[in-house]
Amino acid sequence: MYLITGAGGGLAQTAAELLLESVPADQVVLTTRAPAGLKAFADRGVHVRYADFAEPDSLEAAFDGAERMLLVSTAQVGSRIGFHRTAIDAARRAGVRYLAYTSIVGAGIEENDAVVCVEHRATEAMLRDSGLRWNALRDSQYAQAVAYFIAPGAVALGQMVGAWGEGTVGFVSRDDCAAAAVGALLGRGEDDRAYEITGPEQLTYRQVCALVAEISGVDVTYLPISDEEQYAVFDSLGVPREYDPEAIASSPIPWNSDDMVSFSRAIRLGHMASLSDAVRTLAGREPRSMRSVLEEAAATWTPAGAVEEATR
Numbered sequence: 001m002y003l004i005t006g007a008g009g010g011l012a013q014t015a016a017e018l019l020l021e022s023v024p025a026d027q028v029v030l031t032t033r034a035p036a037g038l039k040a041f042a043d044r045g046v047h048v049r050y051a052d053f054a055e056p057d058s059l060e061a062a063f064d065g066a067e068r069m070l071l072v073s074t075a076q077v078g079s080r081i082g083f084h085r086t087a088i089d090a091a092r093r094a095g096v097r098y099l100a101y102t103s104i105v106g107a108g109i110e111e112n113d114a115v116v117c118v119e120h121r122a123t124e125a126m127l128r129d130s131g132l133r134w135n136a137l138r139d140s141q142y143a144q145a146v147a148y149f150i151a152p153g154a155v156a157l158g159q160m161v162g163a164w165g166e167g168t169v170g171f172v173s174r175d176d177c178a179a180a181a182v183g184a185l186l187g188r189g190e191d192d193r194a195y196e197i198t199g200p201e202q203l204t205y206r207q208v209c210a211l212v213a214e215i216s217g218v219d220v221t222y223l224p225i226s227d228e229e230q231y232a233v234f235d236s237l238g239v240p241r242e243y244d245p246e247a248i249a250s251s252p253i254p255w256n257s258d259d260m261v262s263f264s265r266a267i268r269l270g271h272m273a274s275l276s277d278a279v280r281t282l283a284g285r286e287p288r289s290m291r292s293v294l295e296e297a298a299a300t301w302t303p304a305g306a307v308e309e310a311t312r
Contacts, residue, residue, distance in 0.1 A: 003029040003066035014178035053083035059090035078243040114266035136194040147297035155301040160209040163230040165268030170198030173288040183282030195278040
């Protein structure tokens with residue numbers, strides 16, 4: 001059987017739908033902290049099981065019977081490494097033979113001190129030492145993160161502001177990451193290696209800004225800032241610097257600024273620059289371009305003038 005963790009999340013659900021195109025529903029296990037939310041899958045014959053990485057005793061039974069597993073990374077900075085260790089140990093005890101893990105581009109560069117890369121690098125080391133067959137799927141930055149979270153603010157303000165400098169990123173569609181993960185789960189890759197999952201081209205944020213301006217028809221300028229200036233922006237918004245669940249719960253952004261600033265710095269230093277054909281190899285299709293994702297999202301962007309007009 002095939003198992004996907006974190007099945008309440010967007011990437012995992014997309015992966016589940018793709019997996020069901022290739023294998024019978026009774027050969028698929030989806031684990032989640034909220035099984036009721038996956039009733040539609042259960043109604044189709046998929047095994048939906050409760051699992052919570054914070055409750056180790058819940059995992060072995062949830063993973064029972066699965067031979068090939070997709071471990072979708074948790075999002076919690078600070079607890080990610082411990083949760084992943086617990087999940088990998090439980091998978092081994094449950095008899096899982098192969099594990100694919102959603103890591104991140106840049107995790108293989110030792111000098112890359114971005115918080116997220118340090119944590120993924122630690123998980124990859126656990127995988128190598130686990131005795132399981134494995135693949136680390138090092139996803140590049142999601143194109144959708146830019147298209148739906150960064151671009152709207154840039155269009156509204158007429159500026160795209162960040163500490164990315166002129167570093168390049170192989171922005172990738174989340175759906176392509178899901179398709180590549182399913183390809184690995186189905187055995188289309190080579191075991192015991194990492195794959196860099198990227199889009200078809202590397203772009204700087206300056207180039208992305210130009211695309212946003214072109215597509216929106218709004219004069220959006222690129223404004224690179226320093227790490228210190230980026231921290232000051234987040235401080236002014238009340239974003240905590242270190243991971244603190246209580247502080248993040250009241251923050252306007254669901255991440256801590258050490259995480260975000262170190263990620264931007266890694267881009268600026270070239271640690272997140274990567275380009276590969278892994279989507280083609282694992283998913284059997286061409287990856288989407290950043291332009292196509294931006295064009296799809298453009299209907300959600302509202303220029304500042306339109307906002308002012310609507311509030312009159």
